[in-house]
Amino acid sequence: MSEPEDELLPELDLRLTQENLEDLYEHAPCGYCTCLPDGTLVKLNHTLLTWLGYEVQELVARKCLQELFTIGGRLHYEMHCAPLLLLQDQVREISYTLRRKDGSTLPVLMNAVLLRDIDKQPLAVRITLFDITDRRKYEQELLRAKVQAEEQSKQLARANELLVTKNEQLTRINSDLDSFVYTASHDLKQPVTNMAGLFQELKRTATFHDPDAAGMMSMFEEALQQILGTIEGLTEVVQQQRELEQVSVDVVELRPFTEDIIRSLHPSEHEAGFTLDFSAVPRLRMARPSLHSMLYNLLSNALKYASPDRRPQVRVSTAQGDKEVIISVQDNGRGIDLARHGSELFQLFRRFHPEVVGSGMGLYLVNRLVHQAGGRVEVESEVSSGTTFHIFLPQ
Structure with missing residues (x-):
């Protein structure tokens, strides 16, 4: 001290x-x-x-x-x-x-x-x-806040009830639309098939002296085939949706599963180079038919829309997100102008390369299946350079 x-x-x-x-x-x-x-x-x-x-x-x-x-x-x-x-x-x-x-x-x-x-x-x-003036004011504020919270809770409950009702209506409408599409496509298929048969018989037996007849016949045949393709595509979309609702979830080993899909592609398309990298997520828990349809459509599109100037290169890989698995399919093909067509990318019957034969249902089906699984699809693309599809699936 x-x-x-x-x-x-x-x-x-x-x-x-x-x-x-x-x-x-x-x-x-x-x-x-x-x-x-x-x-x-x-x-x-x-x-x-x-x-x-x-x-x-x-x-x-x-x-x-x-x-x-x-x-x-x-x-x-x-x-x-x-x-x-x-x-x-x-x-x-x-x-x-x-x-x-x-x-x-x-x-x-x-x-x-x-x-x-x-x-x-x-x-x-x-x-x-x-x-207790201050205390009374505080109590009154709490009471007002409670009344407001109760009113908001009632409004939220009413909104939830309305949302449930709307969802039920949409579910019924979607079901009715699927039934209508399936019935209409089924009923239209037979008459169109009969027309195609009659047209083939007409080509075999009839003689046309008009020099433009051959071109018109060819155009008519293409139109018939396009109608048949559209009807078959509509039937496939609805039928596959109904089948998937009954399929159980399974653990899928991604490498052999994807290799089987690649082998199922047309033999002439095997000239493409495929790179598979599933090291981040080697297996996935999902309905096999859904996953098969997603990958098949993306891989077949990667080959169908390949650039005529170079050998097709396709890479399929996985990545682990916070609460989701990401499957990416990347190609070096023709690419898509997203600034122009991005909002229409997953619409039914939308096609962005008219010079390539297609029905315009592949990406629609992929997007529908991914959303059914609770996920989402993101796209990166550059014209003449290639496209990458990222599928985000919850885990």
């Missing part, structure tokens, strides 16, 4: 220890008052008088405690509080509203103690009052 340990502390001023009890009572942070058992006021501190705006001579022996309350407070005091005081000699934390001299109000919390004489008869009541 820097100072000698035996150095005396300054002498304490004993006046600091002398408290004025009357001053403590008068200027306490709460209101004090004393009244007779009938409520007649006999003493009030300065704090309470300041709150009320009265002078002491206006209240002492002139008014009762209950007269300082609002009408509802008076009734409560006389019918509940006063009998309770007589029964148990005290009450605690009862909320009342005082009415000031100017007519304004002040919310308070009241504690009361009943004093008795030596014969156990009621002598006086000591009252302590706490200003």
Whole structure:
């Protein structure tokens, strides 16, 4: 220690220890008052008088405690509080509203103690009052917030009910549309097939002298084949959707599964180079028919829309996301102008390379199957450079 340990502390001023009890009572942070058992006021501190705006001579022996309350407070005091005081000699934390001299109000919390004489008869009541203006505002704000939350909850419940109803309607509409498409395509297939047969017989037996007849015949035959292809595609989409709803989920080893799909492609397309990288996610839990249709359509498109200027190169790989598996199919083909066709990419019958034969249903089917599995499809593409499809599947 820097100072000698035996150095005396300054002498304490004993006046600091002398408290004025009357001053403590008068200027306490709460209101004090004393009244007779009938409520007649006999003493009030300065704090309470300041709150009320009265002078002491206006209240002492002139008014009762209950007269300082609002009408509802008076009734409560006389019918509940006063009998309770007589029964148990005290009450605690009862909320009342005082009415000031100017007519304004002040919310308070009241504690009361009943004093008795030596014969156990009621002598006086000591009252302590706490200003709870801020607390009352806070309670009112909480109440308003609660009412708003309840109203929002009701609105959300109504919105959820409406959403469920809309979903049910959409499900029924989709089911009806699928049934309609399947029935219409099935009913149209036979007449169109008959027309194709009749046309072949007409080509075999009829003779046309018009020099333009051959071209027109060829155009008519192409139109027939296009109609047949469209009908078969529609039937396949609906039929496959119905079949997939009944298929169970399975664990698929991706490398042999993808190799089987590549082998199933047309032999002339085997000139393409395939790179498979499933090291990040070697197996996937999914319905086999769904996965087969996704990969088959993407791989066949990669070969179908290959660039005529270079050997097709196709890479299939997997990556692990936070809560999803990503399957990517990348090619070096013709590419797609996403700025022009991006919004139409997965629409039914949409084709972006008219010079290549196709039905325009492959990407529609891929997108539909991915969404059915709870995932999404993202596309990167550059014209004349190639396209990459990223399939995000939940795990």
